[in-house]
Amino acid sequence: MALPASAQHEVGKDLPLADSAVIDLLGLSISFGGRPILKNLRGDLRGKAIGLLGPNGAGKTTLIHTLLGFYQPTAGTAQIFGHDIVDHAKQIRGLVGYMPERDAFIAKMSAVHFVRLMAELSGLPPEAALERAHEALFYVGLGEARYRKLETYSLGMKQLAKLAQAIVHGPKLLFLDEPTNGLDPPARLRMIKLIREIRDSGQAHIVLSSHLLLDVEECCDEILILREGQIAVYCNLEEERKSNRKFLMLETRGDQPKFVQAIKELGCEYAVTGDHRLKIVLQGGVEVRDLYRLAAREQVQLRRLSYKRDSLEDIFLKAMENGYGGL
Amino acid sequence: MAVYEQTYKRYAGPLTPEWNRFLIIPRHAYRGVFKSKLFTAFFVLCFVPLLVEAILIYLHHNVNALGIMKLELTELIPIDATFFQTFVNLQGGFAFFVALLVGPPLVSQDLRNNALPLYLCRPFSRTEYVLGKMSVLMILLSLITWIPQLLLFLLQSYLEGFTWFRTHLWLASAIFIGSVVWILLLALISQTVSALVKWRVVASGAILGLFFIPSVFGEFINVVFLTRVGNLISIAALMRNISSGLFGTFVETTGTIRIDAFDGGFREIILNEPPLWISWTVLFVICALCLAVLSRKVKAYEIVK
Numbered sequence: 001m002a003l004p005a006s007a008q009h010e011v012g013k014d015l016p017l018a019d020s021a022v023i024d025l026l027g028l029s030i031s032f033g034g035r036p037i038l039k040n041l042r043g044d045l046r047g048k049a050i051g052l053l054g055p056n057g058a059g060k061t062t063l064i065h066t067l068l069g070f071y072q073p074t075a076g077t078a079q080i081f082g083h084d085i086v087d088h089a090k091q092i093r094g095l096v097g098y099m100p101e102r103d104a105f106i107a108k109m110s111a112v113h114f115v116r117l118m119a120e121l122s123g124l125p126p127e128a129a130l131e132r133a134h135e136a137l138f139y140v141g142l143g144e145a146r147y148r149k150l151e152t153y154s155l156g157m158k159q160l161a162k163l164a165q166a167i168v169h170g171p172k173l174l175f176l177d178e179p180t181n182g183l184d185p186p187a188r189l190r191m192i193k194l195i196r197e198i199r200d201s202g203q204a205h206i207v208l209s210s211h212l213l214l215d216v217e218e219c220c221d222e223i224l225i226l227r228e229g230q231i232a233v234y235c236n237l238e239e240e241r242k243s244n245r246k247f248l249m250l251e252t253r254g255d256q257p258k259f260v261q262a263i264k265e266l267g268c269e270y271a272v273t274g275d276h277r278l279k280i281v282l283q284g285g286v287e288v289r290d291l292y293r294l295a296a297r298e299q300v301q302l303r304r305l306s307y308k309r310d311s312l313e314d315i316f317l318k319a320m321e322n323g324y325g326g327l
Numbered sequence: 328m329a330v331y332e333q334t335y336k337r338y339a340g341p342l343t344p345e346w347n348r349f350l351i352i353p354r355h356a357y358r359g360v361f362k363s364k365l366f367t368a369f370f371v372l373c374f375v376p377l378l379v380e381a382i383l384i385y386l387h388h389n390v391n392a393l394g395i396m397k398l399e400l401t402e403l404i405p406i407d408a409t410f411f412q413t414f415v416n417l418q419g420g421f422a423f424f425v426a427l428l429v430g431p432p433l434v435s436q437d438l439r440n441n442a443l444p445l446y447l448c449r450p451f452s453r454t455e456y457v458l459g460k461m462s463v464l465m466i467l468l469s470l471i472t473w474i475p476q477l478l479l480f481l482l483q484s485y486l487e488g489f490t491w492f493r494t495h496l497w498l499a500s501a502i503f504i505g506s507v508v509w510i511l512l513l514a515l516i517s518q519t520v521s522a523l524v525k526w527r528v529v530a531s532g533a534i535l536g537l538f539f540i541p542s543v544f545g546e547f548i549n550v551v552f553l554t555r556v557g558n559l560i561s562i563a564a565l566m567r568n569i570s571s572g573l574f575g576t577f578v579e580t581t582g583t584i585r586i587d588a589f590d591g592g593f594r595e596i597i598l599n600e601p602p603l604w605i606s607w608t609v610l611f612v613i614c615a616l617c618l619a620v621l622s623r624k625v626k627a628y629e630i631v632k
Binding site for chain 2: 032033065068070071090091093094096097098100102103104105106107108109113117118120121122123124125128132138139165167169170171172197198201203204
């Protein structure tokens with residue numbers, strides 16, 4: 001099929017995957033009927049896979065919808081790959097894929113017809129759209145069922161079909177809204193595996209909205225936690241896990257009771273977990289070097305000293321309690 | 328992203344031009360529409376009056392055929408504005424039933440299955456969506472209204488000669504404008520009802536109701552108040568007047584009524600059709616209302632305030 005020269009360009013060719021911000025939030029605010037939903041969100045999100053977390057009603061889905069141009073910002077704006085979401089909404093939609101939270105399909109269509117239609121609407125020529133529809137369905141594991149009507153699909157299959165339509169045009173940024181909703185454990189694992197594969201391919205960034213911390217923990221390298229429409233935390237998950245340097249685990253050799261007594265005198269909370277094992281929570285003003293000093297004084301060997309890593313749950317709960325901004 | 332590779336790969340090929348992407352919707356919709364054999368049969372039936380029209384035009388110019396059929400030329404319907412107007416109106420009736428069969432599920436199915444976010448998260452605007460859905464009907468209805476009518480007009484011009492073509496060129500514009508206004512109205516109303524009502528049967532009933540209930544009510548007003556103002560709320564009457572205006576057959580006074588007066592005499596009331604410009608204005612208002620409803624309903628997600 002011959003196409004006009006103006007139309008012959010690659011999706012996002014001018015926007016290579018780089019270290020530049022994927023999403024730049026520039027004071028983004030949204031209100032519905034005078035009720036603020038998102039409040040002055042600021043920051044640039046750069047991760048390969050960004051987990052969007054928050055309690056129900058925190059504004060996760062609203063943020064995704066706003067970035068997709070479904071809602072107009074009340075104040076401020078945002079940029080995706082440097083394109084303003086208000087001024088270049090159509091251009092942005094050519095670069096993104098979206099898997100909605102709710103059941104969404106076009107009735108009376110087979111999966112391959114549905115995914116092909118979605119590819120064509122994204123601008124692919126009919127032949128390429130058909131080819132990629134088959135490929136996308138094979139990729140998500142619906143190859144054998146691709147000629148079946150979508151109405152006859154199970155919930156898990158519908159979720160996979162939604163993922164197929166989101167990736168069929170090969171977007172640079174993928175918005176996944178609760179992708180594991182309603183899936184049984186094997187189906188959930190399959191979905192997580194697919195998301196990780198897409199992430200690891202390095203071809204697309206992912207924004208994964210979920211209230212399931214485990215999903216985010218398994219797929220994402222960065223997290224954005226929203227609370228009451230505001231950013232509670234934005235951080236690199238690995239760095240944030242390491243950053244909690246107050247909870248220590250020690251393995252000692254020597255006169256442990258004397259060493260424990262000295263720790264107590266230092267004002268630290270502790271728990272003896274074994275013959276030579278201790279857990280210590282450092283109090284304000286106490287540092288690791290003080291422990292080494294104590295150990296030397298009491299002639300105790302410190303065979304191992306490690307920081308306990310925060311789980312995502314710890315980070316999330318801390319964000320809900322404190323509401324500190326990580327940006 | 329080849330099947331054997333099973334990895335995620337971005338698309339690096341050419342893209343289609345944006346201006347005609349709305350036509351993807353009708354292309355895919357017709358697969359479903361013509362799957363129904365009943366509908367296909369009905370659609371074929373819509374061409375029968377056009378065949379009759381073509382035969383009549385042909386007979387007017389073939390003395391031998393008239394002789395075989397033992398007919399005189401004067402016995403045939405003359406080919407003039409009324410001839411074309413009659414067939415345009417007849418095809419308009421068929422167009423109404425096609426719209427009634429095809430129109431209701433177009434938007435309602437998408438709303439019922441939450442498909443709008445899937446359309447609108449792509450480089451595809453709400454306007455293109457509405458245009459695409461409307462063109463499903465407009466293309467189908469064009470095939471049974473103005474396109475064949477204009478071809479028959481050209482056939483008549485070919486058989487009658489260039490002078491007839493030149494002097495009757497205005498008929499071509501009347502055929503085109505009259506048909507397009509009607510199919511545009513049908514497409515808009517059926518899309519609007521489809522956007523408001525999620526269930527096909529209810530939507531079909533609502534479209535029928537929108538066309539017939541105001542007509543009955545309008546007629547009731549005409550009879551009770553001895554007027555023709557009731558025609559302004561009847562879509563059928565509005566279109567009849569507009570069509571008559573376009574084909575030059577509009578008659579302003581359509582009757583007189585004599586009523587007995589109290590003094591023993593009688594009073595004569597002249598029944599005047601509403602001026603054409605009012606009919607056009609009402610039509611525009613209906614279209615504007617439909618567009619307003621569509622603009623409100625065709626959204627990725629409804630905002631819950």
